[in-house]
Amino acid sequence: MSSSNKPRTLYDKIWDDHVVSDLGAGSALIYIDRHLVHEVTSPQAFDGLRLNHRQPWRLAANLAVPDHNVPTVDRAKGIKDPISRAQLDALDANCAEFGITKFDLMDRRQGIVHVIGPEQGATLPGMTVVCGDSHTSTHGAFGALAFGIGTSEVEHALATQTLVLKKARTMLVRVKGHVGPGVTAKDITLAIIGRIGTAGGTGHVIEYAGEAIEDLSMEGRMTLCNMAIEGGARAGLVAVDDKTIAYVKGRPYAPKAEHWDAAVAYWKTLKSDAGAAFDAVVEIDAAGIQPQVTWGTSPEMVLPVGAAVPNPADEADPVKRNGMEKALAYMGLKAGTPIEKIAIDKVFIGSCTNSRIEDMRAAAAVVKGRKKAANVKLAMVVPGSGLVKEQAEAEGLDQIFRDAGFEWREPGCSMCLAMNADRLEPGERCASTSNRNFEGRQGAGGRTHLVSPAMAAAAGIAGHFVDVRSF
Amino acid sequence: MRAFTVVSSKIAPLDRPNVDTDAIIPKQYLKSIRRTGFGPFLFDDWRYLDAGDLEIDPATRRVNPDFVLNKAEHQGAQILIARDNFGCGSSREHAVWALDDYGFRAVIAPSYADIFFSNCFKNGVLPVVLKPEEVQAIFDGVARNPDAQFTIDLPAQQVKLPCGNAFSFEIDAGRKHNLVEGLDEIGLTLKNADAIRAYEARRAQQAPWLFAS
Numbered sequence: 270m271s272s273s274n275k276p277r278t279l280y281d282k283i284w285d286d287h288v289v290s291d292l293g294a295g296s297a298l299i300y301i302d303r304h305l306v307h308e309v310t311s312p313q314a315f316d317g318l319r320l321n322h323r324q325p326w327r328l329a330a331n332l333a334v335p336d337h338n339v340p341t342v343d344r345a346k347g348i349k350d351p352i353s354r355a356q357l358d359a360l361d362a363n364c365a366e367f368g369i370t371k372f373d374l375m376d377r378r379q380g381i382v383h384v385i386g387p388e389q390g391a392t393l394p395g396m397t398v399v400c401g402d403s404h405t406s407t408h409g410a411f412g413a414l415a416f417g418i419g420t421s422e423v424e425h426a427l428a429t430q431t432l433v434l435k436k437a438r439t440m441l442v443r444v445k446g447h448v449g450p451g452v453t454a455k456d457i458t459l460a461i462i463g464r465i466g467t468a469g470g471t472g473h474v475i476e477y478a479g480e481a482i483e484d485l486s487m488e489g490r491m492t493l494c495n496m497a498i499e500g501g502a503r504a505g506l507v508a509v510d511d512k513t514i515a516y517v518k519g520r521p522y523a524p525k526a527e528h529w530d531a532a533v534a535y536w537k538t539l540k541s542d543a544g545a546a547f548d549a550v551v552e553i554d555a556a557g558i559q560p561q562v563t564w565g566t567s568p569e570m571v572l573p574v575g576a577a578v579p580n581p582a583d584e585a586d587p588v589k590r591n592g593m594e595k596a597l598a599y600m601g602l603k604a605g606t607p608i609e610k611i612a613i614d615k616v617f618i619g620s621c622t623n624s625r626i627e628d629m630r631a632a633a634a635v636v637k638g639r640k641k642a643a644n645v646k647l648a649m650v651v652p653g654s655g656l657v658k659e660q661a662e663a664e665g666l667d668q669i670f671r672d673a674g675f676e677w678r679e680p681g682c683s684m685c686l687a688m689n690a691d692r693l694e695p696g697e698r699c700a701s702t703s704n705r706n707f708e709g710r711q712g713a714g715g716r717t718h719l720v721s722p723a724m725a726a727a728a729g730i731a732g733h734f735v736d737v738r739s740f
Numbered sequence: 741m742r743a744f745t746v747v748s749s750k751i752a753p754l755d756r757p758n759v760d761t762d763a764i765i766p767k768q769y770l771k772s773i774r775r776t777g778f779g780p781f782l783f784d785d786w787r788y789l790d791a792g793d794l795e796i797d798p799a800t801r802r803v804n805p806d807f808v809l810n811k812a813e814h815q816g817a818q819i820l821i822a823r824d825n826f827g828c829g830s831s832r833e834h835a836v837w838a839l840d841d842y843g844f845r846a847v848i849a850p851s852y853a854d855i856f857f858s859n860c861f862k863n864g865v866l867p868v869v870l871k872p873e874e875v876q877a878i879f880d881g882v883a884r885n886p887d888a889q890f891t892i893d894l895p896a897q898q899v900k901l902p903c904g905n906a907f908s909f910e911i912d913a914g915r916k917h918n919l920v921e922g923l924d925e926i927g928l929t930l931k932n933a934d935a936i937r938a939y940e941a942r943r944a945q946q947a948p949w950l951f952a953s
């Protein structure tokens with residue numbers, strides 16, 4: 270706890286409450302409350318434990334689930350690819366050997382690690398949450414300090430329940446006023462990245478504030494914080510409010526009755542003090558944010574749907590111009606083409622950015638009673654967890670998607686990174702609700718345009734990008 | 741961990757900003773459950789003309805003759821230089837493992853993404869931050885003479901140029917110490933085991949719900 274009365278940011282408060290020992294020069298040994306584990310970045314960490322005869326420090330802090338490399342169809346038949354199967358087997362064996370709780374592939378609670386953490390109440394306000402995955406920033410929506418780590422840090426967190434961290438700088442992103450109809454959390458987060466750039470938040474923790482952020486549901490705040498890393502910030506944060514507390518209440522890992530009131534009292538302190546100083550402040554007018562579409566190979570290459578593909582010749586900075594030329598060549602796009610004239614081959618609705626129930630509902634509302642365009646070869650909807658899938662099915666959303674010619678799949682990361690069989694073929698163009706449009710991200714040679722679920726759904730119906738507000 | 745003190749080598753120039761970890765090591769290789777063997781797949785999509793996978797022998801693939809690392813003059817370089825925001829994207833430590841396995845001991849760039857930067861230090865790979873104009877000067881120097889030898893001296897915090905000049909760089913004192921000495925960070929942290937237990941006891945009083953199960 271801090272001894273001084275200086276106004277503190279939310280980040281300062283969580284940091285102060287987790288310092289095990291001060292290591293000087295701005296570094297500290299920081300306690301980790303929750304460690305989420307998945308199959309891709311953990312096997313080498315468990316090997317490290319074995320090699321050094323170490324045990325996990327606190328088993329109950331860990332929760333494991335396979336997600337990156339799981340099939341989204343015919344799951345009961347098992348995994349065909351022997352290498353993928355070996356990775357899932359390794360997670361099973363490691364969790365069994367060390368005694369870590371794991372949701373199996375066939376468990377109804379299985380899903381993308383960043384969907385199930387909050388869904389289970391395993392992510393709580395004020396916690397430090399880590400996972401060997403950069404989109405751990407998602408959990409910051411709960412006023413938790415959550416960030417991605419590499420495999421060596423996975424091993425460090427397992428063995429010591431701590432990490433050696435250098436305190437980050439802070440950036441306040443204030444989104445003032447209210448967004449218009451048809452503009453979602455995804456559009457807000459993309460517009461912020463368009464403004465600050467993919468390295469704008471490097472070395473910082475971003476706190477999102479302002480009316481437009483307060484307006485967002487918890488699902489929307491997760492979408493927002495999910496892409497903090499795409500703006501270079503290892504973590505994003507939103508202050509705790511009544512929506513946060515209502516979301517957490519009653520979830521399996523949430524505090525039980527005897528601790529509930531004390532927990533809520535503590536959580537209500539989890540906001541930046543009036544007058545707390547940030548190292549950087551960015552202000553954005555919510556009313557000016559339009560539905561966004563990326564046109565290039567970096568999330569900062571983003572424009573409102575009504576714009577046209579930019580011309581590298583207009584860029585003065587030679588390094589940037591060169592990057593734009595490479596991006597347009599890779600994307601197979603010509604400068605000046607209106608974004609609404611770009612035809613697509615596939616639609617992917619899913620990923621830890623946009624696979625929660627609200628995202629499913631938003632996409633279903635657009636496709637309801639309509640049919641997928643003939644030029645769209647595949648439109649797939651991949652719910653973020655088994656529980657999201659059940660909920661969506663209970664609401665009849667799966668049938669709406671199927672009737673429109675969209676495929677309804679089993680939960681996992683799927684075509685967000687295309688480690689499993691779901692991928693783009695070279696040259697294929699995709700309207701995707703995921704978070705990265707890097708070269709080859711969704712399959713070698715594949716071309717990704719990042720959009721909101723409603724925009725992806727509308728593109729699937731129209732066959733090209735359209736402004737969902739006039740659709 | 742392997743120590744890093746002084747490395748002398750020519751430099752391979754990768755003239756791109758925002759080199760992301762998907763480009764450094766594509767996802768199909770993340771199915772491996774090992775820490776080694778990623779070198780042949782470093783920059784896979786740029787380095788080869790055909791698609792690769794863990795099952796495909798890299799020796800049988802079509803090499804892209806235009807990619808800079810495939811040029812004869814850059815073979816054997818132990819230092820890579822690139823532009824801003826190197827290592828952005830995913831947390832995959834496989835990116836550092838691939839650079840290391842390929843033979844790179846250090847990277848020079850004007851800036852790095854945070855997670856990649858931190859991952860380097862856990863693997864004895866040094867990410868050197870130089871000013872953009874210094875990075876440009878090195879790119880120019882390598883273009884004039886690809887065989888020019890540079891020396892990264894970590895104890896002195898300097899990149900020594902062939903002409904005799906040197907660029908100084910900043911580095912966190914703790915990270916430098918661990919790298920120069922080749923220390924195991926987990927072993928060091930476990931020396932604080934009593935402090936960790938004391939923290940847990942204190943925290944369990946303040947926030948008992950965090951320790952309820």
Ligand code: SF4
Pocket residue numbers: 336337381382383402404620621622681682685686703704
């Ligand atoms: S959905 Fe995509 S970004 Fe999210 S954890 Fe999975 S692979 Fe990573």
